[in-house]
Amino acid sequence: MKNHRQVFQNEQKNRGRLLITCPDQPGIVAAVSQFLSNHEANIIESSQYSTNPEGGDFFMRIEFECPDLESKKSVLREEFDTIAQTFSMEWQLFFVKELKRAAIFVSKELHCLRELLLEWESGDLMADIPLVISNHPDAKDFVESFGIPFVHVPANKNTRQEAEQQQLELLEEYDIDVIILARYMQILTPAFVEAYSEKIINIHHSFLPAFVGAKPYDRAFERGVKIIGATSHYVTNDLDEGPIIEQDVKRVNHRDQVEDLKKNGKIIERSVLVRAVKWHIDDRIIVHENKTIVF
Amino acid sequence: MKNHRQVFQNEQKNRGRLLITCPDQPGIVAAVSQFLSNHEANIIESSQYSTNPEGGDFFMRIEFECPDLESKKSVLREEFDTIAQTFSMEWQLFFVKELKRAAIFVSKELHCLRELLLEWESGDLMADIPLVISNHPDAKDFVESFGIPFVHVPANKNTRQEAEQQQLELLEEYDIDVIILARYMQILTPAFVEAYSEKIINIHHSFLPAFVGAKPYDRAFERGVKIIGATSHYVTNDLDEGPIIEQDVKRVNHRDQVEDLKKNGKIIERSVLVRAVKWHIDDRIIVHENKTIVF
Amino acid sequence: MKNHRQVFQNEQKNRGRLLITCPDQPGIVAAVSQFLSNHEANIIESSQYSTNPEGGDFFMRIEFECPDLESKKSVLREEFDTIAQTFSMEWQLFFVKELKRAAIFVSKELHCLRELLLEWESGDLMADIPLVISNHPDAKDFVESFGIPFVHVPANKNTRQEAEQQQLELLEEYDIDVIILARYMQILTPAFVEAYSEKIINIHHSFLPAFVGAKPYDRAFERGVKIIGATSHYVTNDLDEGPIIEQDVKRVNHRDQVEDLKKNGKIIERSVLVRAVKWHIDDRIIVHENKTIVF
Amino acid sequence: MKNHRQVFQNEQKNRGRLLITCPDQPGIVAAVSQFLSNHEANIIESSQYSTNPEGGDFFMRIEFECPDLESKKSVLREEFDTIAQTFSMEWQLFFVKELKRAAIFVSKELHCLRELLLEWESGDLMADIPLVISNHPDAKDFVESFGIPFVHVPANKNTRQEAEQQQLELLEEYDIDVIILARYMQILTPAFVEAYSEKIINIHHSFLPAFVGAKPYDRAFERGVKIIGATSHYVTNDLDEGPIIEQDVKRVNHRDQVEDLKKNGKIIERSVLVRAVKWHIDDRIIVHENKTIVF
Incomplete structure (x- = not known):
């Protein structure tokens, strides 16, 4: 800590x-x-x-x-x-001593948030984390138990503008360098994305470019794939098309129902996101023509 | 042998x-x-x-x-x-003692064919392989060195009908149970596919459903993926949409050019295809609603 | 929960x-x-x-x-x-509705404990966990935040007998079926092990049988291995020789110092232990002649 | 070619x-x-x-x-x-244009030899291979089909001196830079090893340092491991203790008998050896204090 x-x-x-x-x-x-x-x-x-x-x-x-x-x-x-x-x-x-300041955005699924905060607490993720923002109140206690401010900013399709306005003010106030979307289930507006270009890291719960968009595990189940994946990427204004930072996969089989894919997927989602974030804060990534060079 | x-x-x-x-x-x-x-x-x-x-x-x-x-x-x-x-x-x-009779179809890329024949020769692939068909003459010597008949059936978009007619006669003559498309680069007609329903095993050089269709490694390079894959599936009349039998992946990085992806891909293509073929000849696969149950 | x-x-x-x-x-x-x-x-x-x-x-x-x-x-x-x-x-x-009752033993390294409790809280580890015992007080707050009793039982080479006496009473009092050694750094006496035969699950921080005993990461570094591992096994009275339940590995390279091996190792230790525990509580394991059959 | x-x-x-x-x-x-x-x-x-x-x-x-x-x-x-x-x-x-000249030593198990020669033929292993030496005649036809001289040098415990004398002359005659032990089952004398220090690459069929010495698969089966491995290393005069170049592993389970471990092991043995050889011929390896730095 x-x-x-x-x-x-x-x-x-x-x-x-x-x-x-x-x-x-x-x-x-x-x-x-x-x-x-x-x-x-x-x-x-x-x-x-x-x-x-x-x-x-x-x-x-x-x-x-x-x-x-x-x-x-x-x-x-x-x-x-x-x-x-x-x-x-x-x-x-x-x-190096000037640590990056990261804000984590989260919704209801908390596994990625937990992994990030536990890695941070144990000293394995060397950033400052002065702010967690969520469109749901669920994570409040957990976040505050680390001494980190938690702000509940309700957000949905209809309130996107106001929500982002409030978020941008918070990001400014807390002097944030990088935004981690830890299974934050809202789409960001182009203006927001441009304001933090190459500074918003998302985790998508599929092996991109397979299953771009919503409900990737349902579609993976439907297709009968034998391996599922997760992909961390910088956010651009093309949905799930930003520069890929890291991917990983896990073997599944015919016994695994959608719920099993989701459970297994959580394990790779969190590890892929944490690796991507660590590379970013270690200044290991250069973005070039919608791809990443990871040194 | x-x-x-x-x-x-x-x-x-x-x-x-x-x-x-x-x-x-x-x-x-x-x-x-x-x-x-x-x-x-x-x-x-x-x-x-x-x-x-x-x-x-x-x-x-x-x-x-x-x-x-x-x-x-x-x-x-x-x-x-x-x-x-x-x-x-x-x-x-x-x-079990009644071995399946497999025909291998191949074009110019021979790595999958080689792996199949070497596994067969060493007794690790327990089938009869009485026939190899190719639309190119390249593999002739290699195949015949195993004592297996090699038939060159030229095939391209324009001669598909006649080529398939000759192939079907050969399959009948050699009493073939299962067809292995070992990087055979021709599309088969619906009539052919129906004649050997759930009996044609293909290897596609991507992690399906990513990069369906032609030139998957070029497109994987273009997208900047961090992992490439290969997929073995039964052939249906929807291109690359048949029931998936097996998949595997390999990590790549920004240094890997298209040629490197192809080289690395070969290693997984051949092992994925061989595993799928072994499961098929061991009667481990049941197809159900365009998915496979692999016991 | x-x-x-x-x-x-x-x-x-x-x-x-x-x-x-x-x-x-x-x-x-x-x-x-x-x-x-x-x-x-x-x-x-x-x-x-x-x-x-x-x-x-x-x-x-x-x-x-x-x-x-x-x-x-x-x-x-x-x-x-x-x-x-x-x-x-x-x-x-x-x-199945009669959940197993697990006690977790822990020392100062808390990553395995955290993983177990977070999996338990999210409903992915279907057991009762009525008790955590540690020879250090460090984990107290974290454990109690889940509503689980935490008992500090100081233990070292000299106080082993008394410590085990107290532990056995607690195990009896809480009606414990299975003991999880989540990086518990004390050796148990033969009497204790026999009292919970095939019911004590340990995580060893190496790819057994490589690096049996103390300081496996130091020795892995010394030997210059390219892959490190973790092994979960039932505890017997032969140190690190009990039936292996699960193992996993992670690639390392010459840049990784002992500290890096330890950090990387934590990730596999916790996932290997959790898998082993889940298989145990799902009654998937039969022990036979110092090996496990995992169905 | x-x-x-x-x-x-x-x-x-x-x-x-x-x-x-x-x-x-x-x-x-x-x-x-x-x-x-x-x-x-x-x-x-x-x-x-x-x-x-x-x-x-x-x-x-x-x-x-x-x-x-x-x-x-x-x-x-x-x-x-x-x-x-x-x-x-x-x-x-x-x-780079001065290709390394490699001699392959082999006994009766030919899977590693095959992999090396097929990679060489397809242009993926950029060395000259002017010589294959074996203590058994089995590989003669296969090797000569690539246009490579095959020399049968009978060798066993009693004839080691004379055999090595003949081998050293051949190595000199063919101007060999690097020796690849592709499952060559004879122990080399200290004099031989010193003559080609850091130039003899071996494949050991276990995840070293587990199962040093003879019959590693039998012992892996006996111990009930859940993952088997293979290790490529430079040969020194401490058996299986030389600097490790590369390792890889494969998951097995309780159904796998010793024969199955051997079959599965072959797949990793050959790929691990080929990777190690490629790194050597690409001048990627520096040996330092019995470890390798692989750039």
Whole structure:
């Protein structure tokens, strides 16, 4: 809890992460690593990917340890900007001790919420979670037992506008970086989605692109599949069509009725969502042309 | 090869299998097991499934060992017919030593064919394989090295009718029970499919119902899925919509290009197809309302 | 919670289960199914296994639906005893509405306890859990938030006798059928184990028989394995040598330090333990010669 | 076959790989990437790992594309040697078009050999395979059908010395880089192992360290495990204790007799061995303190 996070923040106070996207060409790695070396930063982990070495796109994630990082934050940003311009880079620089602030949206199914909060409490999910919003009051006691504010914002097709208005104000008030839809059963408006582009993580209870939309387990049962799945993705305005972050599956058989598929599905839904959220808060994901690169 | 099969047929000479479908009601198991007991048959393996104990459908597979089975074949059939009428059963009685006769259809991709023939040669796939048909000559040497006749039947959209005519004659001539489409890239006509209803096993190179139809790996790449799959199913006249027998999956990542998906996919295609074929020849599958019960 | 269980008990009031072990011979299934048919019981699920059809051991599990089961309990037991004697059977008859009463033993690692209680609360683990015992006070609040009594029984090598004495009294007082060691880090004495033979389920944090004993993750790291595992088994007086109920594994790589193995391991430990416990309370397990048959 | 390999060699004629091990310190990546940049080499894939950023060991694999690589081979080696001395590196530079030359050793079980040769023939295993050695004649026809020389070298406990003498001469004659023990059932002498240190890849038919030594499936059956495994490792003079490259597992159940475990095991043995061999020939493996880093 607080302790885990404080210990982590102290341990990681000199740890930074750099995410880069640019056209591929020779010399990128040399330039970036020379820049880090100039600041006495030691590269801890480095991953890269090219869609095509000859004229494709280049993606890179570097995690580094830099003595006295706190005092160098602005100078690093300034200096790196010059390199970035040379190579036409889009880039992000993260300081690991500055934890992401996540809001969880939930409805009546609580298994994903529970998994997230238990992982958070045990120190395995290193974010701040200052807010849980639900369109049902069911989770109130559970959430508050972790010392986290719970806000009941009733929402349905007819009240969507007002509900989202209230949600957006809460997200602003709590300074939220990332929204986790933990089986939140409402569709979000395009305006809302755009306001948090590539920052809303959903869990869909099927192996996308199979069973896009409502009642995937009923349709999986109907089709007689032998394996069910769950998919975590960033939310876009095409329903269940956003960039896939993670998927997993579980074997079923002819004995499993719809209810059994749902029970079995819960186990993968929660683990898939937690993995996706961890990769997001560890700055491991770059979105490119509706796909994810997960380093 | 021949040796494996002769040893098997001798070992299993008293082994039978009964597959039953009927409306559920009390007393079915008692009647069937009493019948077997009356003939001194020992039940080796027994599986059953009810869609709903109160008025649903009942499915059963019994494997039994019956002394001197050869001489009792017709009497067993006759006597069981009486029970079957009492309970309105559809039923099939198989004698294990009477191996199924499988024809393999193949095009240019040979990995599934190879796996089937190597499993067959090592005695792990207990069928007769008297015939391989292909619309390309590529596999000829490989197939004939196993002592199996290979027939090249050119087939494309325009020659479908004549090709199928020749294929049907070959299937008749070789007394074929089951057709394995081992990446056979031609669509079969409704007449052909009906002639071998629930006897044509296909492997589709996606995790159905995702990516029905052509070029599933290209589309999986396009969508950015994190897991690819393969599906074996009985062929019906709805493309890729037949009863699913078996599926399996393999994790991929952003580095995998379409070619990598295809390579990785081959590994699951061949194992999924082989499992489905083994279950079929072991009489483990009952088809019911476009789904399979796999005992 | 209470609701789930009451609904279940009402729905399953006519549901029974029969577990049988005996020497194999023809006629067993006929006799048992005739017996059930005589009482108008409909067989819902039936599984059997022979170590060897010619003179081996025979094992069977039958789940049945019997109208007015409550009133027939003693007559069923009496009548079945006659059949059992004919075939030299060991047998158990369970009435599904009579839920098993489980006690959970825990130390400081709470992930398995949490999973068990959340599954229990959501109605997916159909037992009564009237008691949690720990040698540390840490879990007290969490356990009591479910309305379950928590008893802190300090235990270490020196106080084992007294601790077990108190534990045995509690188990008696709460009428416990099955003990779940949810990462309980104390060794039990032979007397204790014998008092609950085949009724103590442990989770060991390795893929047994690899890494029997203490610190399995440290040793897995040391050895450089590429997959870690967890094993649930019945406790016997040979450390980590009891009958294995369930195992599962997770891929790791060279980047994973001991701490990472532990984090990853927790996920499989809790799911493996929960599966084993569910199979036990569903009467799916027969122990035979230090192995389990899981129907 | 030849075609696949020639196409590959032509496509990859400018492709190189650098493997580095050294004490960790800032500036390594900068120096290496600057070196490559100076030679107009574009980094295609780069992976690194530190046991501990503060004074631990550093490992790196870089794959690069360098125009006109053939003509720069010696100059690259010379210049890199200076960097290597600065950072106390152990290093290897590979030119991808120079295929590794693999010899396969086999006994009577041929499933791993078959898989290797079929993968090789289809162009998915990019090595030269100029030699298969067996202590039994069984595989002769199969091997020669691929145009590969097969040498029968009888070997048993008593003739080990002479057999190894003949094998070593053959390995020399055929200029072999890596030896694949594809279920070769003879133990090698320390002298032989040392002559090909970190160049002999074995497949052991268990999930090591469970069931070290002989008859692992018999012992897995005896113990009643619910999952079996296979392990590929470099051979050292401690039996089955060499650095693990890859492992995989498969679920089994109480119905599976020893023979079934063996059949199921074959499927994972061959896929695990093939994966390990591919990683080796792709220069993805660094051995460190009896463990492997697999990039």
